[in-house]
Amino acid sequence: MEKPGRYNFNQIEKKWQEFWDKNKTFKAEMQPEKPKYYVLDMFPYPSGQGLHVGHPEGYTASDIFSRYKRMNGFNVLHPMGWDAFGLPAEQYAVQTGTHPSETTKANVDNMRRQIKGLGFSYDWDREVNTTDPNYYKWTQWIFLKFFNSFFDREQQKARPIEELEIPDSVKQAGKDAVREYVDSRRLAYEHEAPVNWCPELGTVLANEEVVNGVSERGGHPVIRKPMRQWMLRITEYADRLLQGLDGVDWSYSIKKLQQDWIGKSIGAEVDFRLDGFDDVISVFTTRPDTLFGATYMVLAPEHPLVDKITSEEHKESVAEYKQQAAMKSDLDRTDLAKEKTGQFTGAYAVNPVNGERIPVWISDYVLLSYGTGAIMAVPAHDSRDFEFAKQFGIDIIQVVKPEDPELAAKAQAEEICFDGEGIAVNSAQFNGKKTPEVKEEIISWLEEQGLGKKAVNYKLRDWLFSRQRYWGEPFPILHAEDGERIALDESELPLMLPEVEDYKPTQNGAPPLGNAKDWIEVVLPDGRKARRELNTMPQWAGSCWYYLRYLDPQNSEEPFSREKQKYWLPVDLYIGGAEHAVLHLLYSRFWHNLLYDLGYLDYPEPFQKLVNQGMILGEDGQKMSKSRGNVINPDMVISQYGADSMRLYEMFMGPLEATKPWSMSGLEGVHRFLQKFWRVVVSENTGKLSETVSDVPPDEQTERLMHQTIRKVSSDIDSFAFNTAISQMMIFVNHLAKLKFKPLSAVKNAVILLYPFAPHIAEELWQICGGEGDTLAYHSWPEYSEELAKEKEVEIAVQVKGKIKDRIMINPEAGEDQMREAALSSEKVSKAVEGKQIRKVIAVKGRLVNIIT
Numbered sequence: 075m076e077k078p079g080r081y082n083f084n085q086i087e088k089k090w091q092e093f094w095d096k097n098k099t100f101k102a103e104m105q106p107e108k109p110k111y112y113v114l115d116m117f118p119y120p121s122g123q124g125l126h127v128g129h130p131e132g133y134t135a136s137d138i139f140s141r142y143k144r145m146n147g148f149n150v151l152h153p154m155g156w157d158a159f160g161l162p163a164e165q166y167a168v169q170t171g172t173h174p175s176e177t178t179k180a181n182v183d184n185m186r187r188q189i190k191g192l193g194f195s196y197d198w199d200r201e202v203n204t205t206d207p208n209y210y211k212w213t214q215w216i217f218l219k220f221f222n223s224f225f226d227r228e229q230q231k232a233r234p235i236e237e238l239e240i241p242d243s244v245k246q247a248g249k250d251a252v253r254e255y256v257d258s259r260r261l262a263y264e265h266e267a268p269v270n271w272c273p274e275l276g277t278v279l280a281n282e283e284v285v286n287g288v289s290e291r292g293g294h295p296v297i298r299k300p301m302r303q304w305m306l307r308i309t310e311y312a313d314r315l316l317q318g319l320d321g322v323d324w325s326y327s328i329k330k331l332q333q334d335w336i337g338k339s340i341g342a343e344v345d346f347r348l349d350g351f352d353d354v355i356s357v358f359t360t361r362p363d364t365l366f367g368a369t370y371m372v373l374a375p376e377h378p379l380v381d382k383i384t385s386e387e388h389k390e391s392v393a394e395y396k397q398q399a400a401m402k403s404d405l406d407r408t409d410l411a412k413e414k415t416g417q418f419t420g421a422y423a424v425n426p427v428n429g430e431r432i433p434v435w436i437s438d439y440v441l442l443s444y445g446t447g448a449i450m451a452v453p454a455h456d457s458r459d460f461e462f463a464k465q466f467g468i469d470i471i472q473v474v475k476p477e478d479p480e481l482a483a484k485a486q487a488e489e490i491c492f493d494g495e496g497i498a499v500n501s502a503q504f505n506g507k508k509t510p511e512v513k514e515e516i517i518s519w520l521e522e523q524g525l526g527k528k529a530v531n532y533k534l535r536d537w538l539f540s541r542q543r544y545w546g547e548p549f550p551i552l553h554a555e556d557g558e559r560i561a562l563d564e565s566e567l568p569l570m571l572p573e574v575e576d577y578k579p580t581q582n583g584a585p586p587l588g589n590a591k592d593w594i595e596v597v598l599p600d601g602r603k604a605r606r607e608l609n610t611m612p613q614w615a616g617s618c619w620y621y622l623r624y625l626d627p628q629n630s631e632e633p634f635s636r637e638k639q640k641y642w643l644p645v646d647l648y649i650g651g652a653e654h655a656v657l658h659l660l661y662s663r664f665w666h667n668l669l670y671d672l673g674y675l676d677y678p679e680p681f682q683k684l685v686n687q688g689m690i691l692g693e694d695g696q697k698m699s700k701s702r703g704n705v706i707n708p709d710m711v712i713s714q715y716g717a718d719s720m721r722l723y724e725m726f727m728g729p730l731e732a733t734k735p736w737s738m739s740g741l742e743g744v745h746r747f748l749q750k751f752w753r754v755v756v757s758e759n760t761g762k763l764s765e766t767v768s769d770v771p772p773d774e775q776t777e778r779l780m781h782q783t784i785r786k787v788s789s790d791i792d793s794f795a796f797n798t799a800i801s802q803m804m805i806f807v808n809h810l811a812k813l814k815f816k817p818l819s820a821v822k823n824a825v826i827l828l829y830p831f832a833p834h835i836a837e838e839l840w841q842i843c844g845g846e847g848d849t850l851a852y853h854s855w856p857e858y859s860e861e862l863a864k865e866k867e868v869e870i871a872v873q874v875k876g877k878i879k880d881r882i883m884i885n886p887e888a889g890e891d892q893m894r895e896a897a898l899s900s901e902k903v904s905k906a907v908e909g910k911q912i913r914k915v916i917a918v919k920g921r922l923v924n925i926i927t
């Protein structure tokens with residue numbers, strides 16, 4: 075027969091999950107008298123595969139922190155939801171005809187069951203789902219805010235489009251001109267441009283979604299194709315997005331990734347006169363100090379001046395080259411490893427600093443979309459130009475001399491291209507000056523001459539915001555027959571996603587919403603006919619603002635109330651995978667900035683502290699994948715070892731941020747620890763408090779270890795060092811296990827410390843200990859005394875003239891006199907100094923005493 079005192083984790087975990095659910099233990103309401111703490115998890119995509127072991131890692135970390143904060147008197151908001159628009163549900167719909175909402179619902183139900191099975195302390199009344207019309211109504215509402223706003227560069231903020239001043243000349247040109255002018259300033263706008271088209275996925279992709287020329291999802295080829303698309307003007311926020319990073323507590327590497335993605339470059343714009351034409355070629359350069367070394371120029375093949383300046387003789391070859399370049403993506407074109415190609419146009423420009431005539435080429439390594447789409451080429455100091463010049467036999471002129479003589483010799487011999495800073499040479503009046511100084515002086519000179527000015531450029535491009543997909547938010551936009559784009563009124567939201575027969579994306583890029591014939595055609599109140607926008611929003615849309623909807627998920631009047639955002643924001647702690655460094659984290663900061671500008675938010679940045687959990691690999695040290703057969707299923711782990719073991723193990727594996735391999739024996743080790751903990755507290759025969767636990771006061775050693783453990787676990791949680799916190803608990807529990815009589819007060823503290831990590835077993839043990847209250851959720855966190863945590867005695871060495879004679883025990887805080895006295899009272903030491911004169915005693919606190927005779 076089963077012993078009543080067995081650690082029956084299945085039963086215990088079920089019991090406590092039901093208790094928390096029924097009592098809404100983790101329901102969060104505003105409590106102005108309490109400090110608040112908002113702990114956010116990156117919400118999952120409800121996939122058909124369910125949870126993988128990577129989810130519980132971040133979710134356990136955030137749960138530990140949430141529980142810990144509640145016990146420290148904070149009012150904690152800790153919500154969960156579903157990022158549920160996206161490709162897999164749609165692809166499944168194409169194959170089976172099942173509506174994506176059905177698939178999504180089944181997957182959400184399954185993942186909610188799994189997540190609840192891990193006992194996370196979410197306020198489930200705040201659950202959101204991005205595909206719920208009551209949610210996407212507000213995603214559409216925010217889109218309208220973008221559409222109905224412009225960016226005021228002077229004030230560096232977004233303002234309502236009604237406040238846009240329209241120049242008189244535009245007004246005079248008529249209604250269409252005004253409309254065009256306004257549309258060109260909106261933060262959401264339509265644009266016809268070459269886009270990243272992925273035939274396999276049947277949709278366009280944002281630059282951020284294309285990695286090494288293939289789609290980030292699925293690795294399918296991506297080609298360039300001109301299409302009409304919706305864009306969000308994120309470029310206007312480039313500086314704000316950079317500045318905002320200063321105030322947040324994120325890792326250096328994530329900040330750096332965002333900074334690099336935004337890619338701010340400071341330099342100059344310089345005008346080169348074209349020989350024989352009235353036009354000038356403007357270039358952007360980060361190295362105006364190298365102007366004397368510009369020996370040719372390059373225009374992007376699509377540059378508007380190309381056709382005009384190409385001489386008769388070069389027309390054919392230039393046209394052919396342009397055609398080839400049009401087929402390549404920007405990424406292919408900037409591939410550094412690739413051999414340089416180009417064509418001479420037959421035209422010459424004049425270098426403004428020395429009057430030299432230099433040839434004008436076209437080449438695909440210059441992009442139309444960056445800077446001015448043209449460069450001055452300085453082969454001695456830019457490696458792309460260096461390769462190009464070598465290839466086509468163009469002059470290479472040194473104008474910056476490296477300070478290192480070895481490098482200088484190599485650069486002189488044209489063996490290397492030197493792109494660093496140094497001393498100006500071959501640069502007339504600037505010779506002998508250092509690079510930064512030359513930069514400043516040349517810019518001033520150019521400005522005086524009216525030939526150039528200081529300039530800033532960004533790598534960041536506007537965000538391509540439409541997809542030719544079914545399973546996404548419809549755009550709340552109508553296209554009138556005369557070309558006017560009309561935003562729906564807020565009162566018409568949500569614009570529901572219509573039913574269609576066929577979800578399949580088409581090869582030519584016509585969106586599947588085109589199949590919803592009855593939905594597309596609309597007659598406007600003024601009698602004009604209009605068509606709905608057929609693209610849908612990208613999957614990123616819903617996740618841009620979900621942390622805001624959690625604040626007020628049932629609000630049907632507004633996305634969230636002013637009062638609630640003021641109380642709960644910013645998110646104090648955000649935990650999730652580092653793979654979202656540029657996409658989600660940049661996009662959501664952008665949306666947040668807009669809502670801040672328009673007065674809906676009080677804090678300019680959404681996420682104060684960001685922690686990225688590392689990846690969990692398979693037992694073989696490889697990324698978990700079905701094809702490798704190394705995937706660990708959380709359901710299996712929970713049924714065989716329990717949720718508490720799973721949670722504790724994932725935190726014990728190593729530092730949260732590290733990549734680490736799964737180990738079944740590691741999991742078993744942690745499970746044995748919980749078994750041992752259980753047996754310390756519970757009598758196997760009765761299932762009640764063990765006879766060895768009683769109200770005896772703790773002995774000195776136990777008390778000290780207890781205070782040390784409280785101290786270490788607290789500070790380790792504060793610094794997300796959960797693995798070492800667990801090690802310390804193991805030491806403490808091992809100590810308790812060895813005691814013949816275990817003091818109840820120490821046992822209870824051990825249970826409280828365990829609670830954030832393994833809450834089910836801790837609640838149960840607390841009950842068995844007869845602890846007060848019916849849950850530990852709001853029990854106060856134990857305090858420790860620095861005094862009582864101190865080691866009473868440490869061993870120190872006693873030396874005579876540097877040779878160790880004895881080791882003695884002493885209070886680590888003992889001062890010099892005490893140490894000297896203790897050392898001399900050692901028998902061995904007094905023998906060694908007998909009859910000798912003590913000249914000096916050196917005492918190193920807590921370490922050693924050295925007696926010089």
Ligand code: ANZ
Pocket residue numbers: 339358359360361364439440441442443444445446447448449450451452454455456493531
């Ligand atoms: C002359 C020069 C001399 C340059 C030198 C560099 C070194 P970042 O830092 O990325 O902003 N450039 C400008 N516009 C370009 C375009 N549309 N396509 C390709 N290249 C372009 O790089 C700025 C530098 O990249 C510019 O400074 C320009 O080359 C090139 F010793 O001008 B430089």
